[in-house]
Amino acid sequence: MKTMISYGVAVLALAAGIGGAQALTLDEVKSAGYIQAATANEVPYGYMKEDGTAAGIGPDVAIAVLKRMGVNEVNWTVTPFGTLIPGLKARRFAFAAAEQNISPERCKQVAFTEPNSSYGEGLLVKKGNPKKLTTYADIAKDPSLKVAVVSGANNIDFLRAVGVKDDQIVIIQANADAPATVQSRVDAYAATELTVSKLAEGSEAVEQVRPFTDPIVDGKPVRNYGGFAFRLEDKELHDAFNKALVEFRKTEDYQKILTSYGLSAESIKAAAAKNVADLCAGK
Amino acid sequence: MTWTQYLAPLLKGAQVTVMISLASITIGALLAFAAGIARTSSNRIISGIAFVYIVLFRGTPLLVQLFWFYYALPLIGVSFDPITTGIMTLSLLTGAFGAEVVRGALLAVPPTQLEAARALNFSKTYTLWHISMPQAIIEMMPSFGNLAIQNLKDTALVSLISIADLTFQAQSMRNITLDSATVYTLTLLGYFIIALCLMLIVRFIEMKLRRGPAFPRSAHS
Numbered sequence: 001m002k003t004m005i006s007y008g009v010a011v012l013a014l015a016a017g018i019g020g021a022q023a024l025t026l027d028e029v030k031s032a033g034y035i036q037a038a039t040a041n042e043v044p045y046g047y048m049k050e051d052g053t054a055a056g057i058g059p060d061v062a063i064a065v066l067k068r069m070g071v072n073e074v075n076w077t078v079t080p081f082g083t084l085i086p087g088l089k090a091r092r093f094a095f096a097a098a099e100q101n102i103s104p105e106r107c108k109q110v111a112f113t114e115p116n117s118s119y120g121e122g123l124l125v126k127k128g129n130p131k132k133l134t135t136y137a138d139i140a141k142d143p144s145l146k147v148a149v150v151s152g153a154n155n156i157d158f159l160r161a162v163g164v165k166d167d168q169i170v171i172i173q174a175n176a177d178a179p180a181t182v183q184s185r186v187d188a189y190a191a192t193e194l195t196v197s198k199l200a201e202g203s204e205a206v207e208q209v210r211p212f213t214d215p216i217v218d219g220k221p222v223r224n225y226g227g228f229a230f231r232l233e234d235k236e237l238h239d240a241f242n243k244a245l246v247e248f249r250k251t252e253d254y255q256k257i258l259t260s261y262g263l264s265a266e267s268i269k270a271a272a273a274k275n276v277a278d279l280c281a282g283k
Numbered sequence: 284m285t286w287t288q289y290l291a292p293l294l295k296g297a298q299v300t301v302m303i304s305l306a307s308i309t310i311g312a313l314l315a316f317a318a319g320i321a322r323t324s325s326n327r328i329i330s331g332i333a334f335v336y337i338v339l340f341r342g343t344p345l346l347v348q349l350f351w352f353y354y355a356l357p358l359i360g361v362s363f364d365p366i367t368t369g370i371m372t373l374s375l376l377t378g379a380f381g382a383e384v385v386r387g388a389l390l391a392v393p394p395t396q397l398e399a400a401r402a403l404n405f406s407k408t409y410t411l412w413h414i415s416m417p418q419a420i421i422e423m424m425p426s427f428g429n430l431a432i433q434n435l436k437d438t439a440l441v442s443l444i445s446i447a448d449l450t451f452q453a454q455s456m457r458n459i460t461l462d463s464a465t466v467y468t469l470t471l472l473g474y475f476i477i478a479l480c481l482m483l484i485v486r487f488i489e490m491k492l493r494r495g496p497a498f499p500r501s502a503h504s
Contacts (some may be wrong), residue, residue, distance in 0.1 A: 038445075041458040044379075048455045050292060077445045078455065083354070089356035092365075092445070176458040199461070 009208045024094055034073035037062060037095040038242050040081035042150075042175050043198045044261040045099040045117075045226065048078045057117050058097030060257045062228060065244045080173060082152025085109050086252050088231055095241070097227025107280035110233050113242045115225035116251075117263060118271040121158060122196030123209040124189040131187050137162040139188060146186040148172050153160045154224070155190045159179070161217040175199065179206050192224060194235040194262055225274050254283065286465050289456050293466075296452030297473050303366070303448065304435045304477070307373035311434065312427070314378025320411070333382065340379035346440050348372050353444040369441035377434045384426040388419035421492050428485035432478050439474075440450025447475050 029035045039046030039059050046056035054063075054076035063074055079087050084096040099119075102112045123133055131145060133139075139145050140163035148170045149156045156169060166268075170186050172178065177188040183205050184239055189196070200208040214221040228245070230238035247253050249272055258268050321333035340348070352368045363371065392415045398409040442451035453470040457463050 041455065043458065047458060050288070050456070050459060052292075078451075079445045080443065083443075086354045087445070091362060092353070092357070124293045174454065174458065176454070176461055176463070179461055180463060203461075 011208055019099075021023050023236070024231070025234075025236050029071055029094070029237065034075055034099060035066060035069075035071050035095075036077065038074050038077045038079050038087060038093040038098070038099040039086060040084055041078050042081065042098065042195060044194055046097055048076070054078075054097075056099075057261050057263070058226070058228065059098045060247070060261075061116055061245070061254065062095075062097040064253060064257070065239045065241060065248050068248060069240060069244045080152070081150060083227065084152075088229060091231070094230070094234070094237065096229040098181075099227075100229055101224040102227045102279040103154060104280055104282045106229070109232075110229040111235070111238045112127060112227040112229055112280065113238065113245050114276050115227050115271040116245065117258060118267045118274070119216045119224050119226065119263070120193045120212075120267075121155065121222060121224075122191060122193040122212055124178055124191065124196045124199055124206050125187065125209055126182060127136060127203075127205055127207050127282050129207065133188055133209055133259050135162075136164065136213070136215040139168065140164045140266055143168065145188070146170055148178060148181045148186045148189045150178075150191065153191070155192070158215045158217060158222055159190055162215045179203060182206050197262065223270065225271060225279055227276060286469065289460075289466060289469055292452045292456060293449060293473060295388055296447060296449040297477065299447055300435070300438050300449040302371065303438050303441060303446070303478060304481075305430075306370045307377055307438070308431050308434050310370065310374035311377030311430075312385070314374060315381025315385050318378060318382035319389065322382060322386045323389050323473055327373055336375075337379045337382050340375050341383075345372065345376050346443065348376065349440055351445055359410055365441075365444050365446045368444060369446050373434060373437060373441070377430055380425065380430055380433075384423050384430070385419070388396055388422040388426075389415050391422060392418055421489070424485065424489035424492065428482060428489075431481050432487055435481055436474065462499075468477070 036088070037054075037059070039048075039054055039056065041047050042056070046051060046054065046058040049055050051154060054074070059074075060077065065189065066072070066074060077087075077093055081098065082141075084098055085106065087093060088096050096110075099117050100106065100112075102115060106112070121136070125131065125133055131142075135145075136159050139147050139159070141268050145201055146168055147164060149159065149172070156171075159169060160166075168180070172189075174180055175191065175195055178191070178199055182189050188209075189199075191199075194274050197209045200206055214223070216222075228241065230241070232257060255265075259265070308452045318333040318336055322327045322331075322337070349368065349372050352363070352372050353365065354364065389411075396414055397410060400414050405414070419455045438448060439450040442448050442454065445451075449470060453466050460466070
């Protein structure tokens with residue numbers, strides 16, 4: 001049976017014309033002339049515009065950094081947030097530019113670059129905030145309240161950390177579902193500050209909770225640090241990109257991209273002040 | 284944005300949907316005949332292989348199959364591009380369901396005819412292609428029509444492996460505009476129109492077959 005399976009796999013491998021996993025290098029990318037990249041559909045971190053081109057904090061910075069590295073063409077794929085890391089590991093694309101929070105768990109799976117952005121948390125509620133929510137812990141106080149989060153995002157960890165029970169949490173597939181969900185099925189939607197602010201923009205039915213207090217986890221208010229994710233084995237490519245990113249962070253163009261998507265000067269400074277090694281170690 | 288501005292991206296997605304659906308219906312039909320005929324074979328190995336294939340693909344959800352081929356298979360070094368993965372998985376699923384239709388229709392041919400064919404010393408192959416199949420294929424058509432439409436609707440799942448089909452474009456539009464009502468209504472309409480075309484095609488093939496020279500409908504019913 002075992003030989004049959006390996007024979008079958010060998011036939012499939014032949015059919016696909018692909019051998020074992022090899023590390024992708026910068027030279028290979030340069031000679032191919034393009035790189036394959038992914039983002040999730042999340043305004044303003046990364047999304048696809050109507051004309052099929054990628055935009056957002058992650059894609060815009062990635063395109064600028066790659067240009068500095070001599071790679072002028074990026075093929076973008078949009079994939080649900082929860083499948084960014086599985087897709088990366090399955091070699092569907094070379095890196096993910098979705099401002100995923102650099103967390104110790106994710107560092108075990110993928111190689112993050114230095115932080116590209118930093119952002120706090122937020123809550124989307126019905127107009128007028130009928131339940132008077134000001135932070136995640138308010139949801140934990142009343143077990144009858146329900147809160148939505150998007151699948152694969154880390155907001156669920158913060159909710160759990162402040163005592164929200166699993167039966168209070170509703171998982172949705174995309175940010176675009178949040179306004180309708182908040183209007184009909186849940187009391188709040190927990191996401192990052194910028195996501196919530198984009199969703200609330202111009203809406204008659206929902207609003208962003210203001211003032212909002214970031215949840216306190218392990219004695220300090222949480223802050224997310226978004227980075228680019230590469231495969232662990234593509235070390236050379238990761239290092240080259242990382243170096244170019246750190247250089248690019250010092251420029252005015254970088255500031256311009258981030259502020260154009262609503263990031264504050266403090267958030268940009270906070271991102272540059274942290275380093276990826278500490279974030280991966282949980283510090 | 285007004286609804287007319289949604290049309291261009293949705294139409295682009297609809298083209299991909301139609302392409303994937305037609306390709307997987309065609310390959311699926313070939314697989315269905317191969318596996319369906321193999322199931323009626325007296326050779327135990329051949330019918331056994333067909334049985335395992337049918338049971339595996341009918342017994343597991345399409346979404347999990349897609350994710351398995353897309354995210355799990357590459358981990359052991361075998362990787363197909365998204366479009367190939369989508370067409371392959373849909374074909375295999377449609378083929379598995381179709382195989383049972385083929386088998387059922389072949390078994391519905393009255394056994395007296397097979398006995399008569401044997402009495403006339405027709406070979407098994409000749410009996411299959413000249414006695415059983417011409418009658419059975421007409422009986423298969425209504426079920427094949429169902430499967431074709433089911434296949435079209437199943438293609439919506441390929442949006443989850445990053446193929447820019449109609450559903451994928453709808454999700455992207457919705458993400459930018461948050462206008463779920465309009466986008467989803469247009470999307471439903473799009474699928475419905477494609478399904479109508481598929482129904483017409485299947486009806487046309489069925490009519491052609493019924494008028495075929497081999498067996499007029501009344502001859503065996």
